[in-house]
Amino acid sequence: WAVLRVAVRHQGRPAAQAALRLQRPGGGALLGRGASDARGEALVVAAGVPQLSAGAGAVVVQRELDAELTISFDPAADAALPQDPDALASRAGVVRRSLALRIASGRVQTLAVDLP
DSSP states (O other), rough: OEEEEEEEEEEEEEOTTTTEEOOOHHHHOOEEEEEEEEEEEEEEEEEOSSOEEEEEOOEEESSSSOOOOOOOEEETOTTSOOOOOHHHHHOOOOEEEEEEEEETOEEEEEEEEEOO
């Protein structure tokens, strides 16, 4: 497992009900999902992250995986109502930001993300 603790803000305020999706780069396998609470804080847990994997080229073993975190947030939505993360991820007019990350088994990472 790997864990991301993410604080999401939009225009200086907490981004409540933002959908977070962690996957392998380029639309690869889904690793984990989460949603931010009223404080704009989210927890994304990626289960099944191997401790070691075969590397490419001269790297025989690698301990980290490349991943991409995509955050989707609708500033016009009612923050008191839960959002459907799948609908939010494909809805027009939604603020999105993607971040390239390296995750590792047993690691807890903390991120602060400001949305445009």
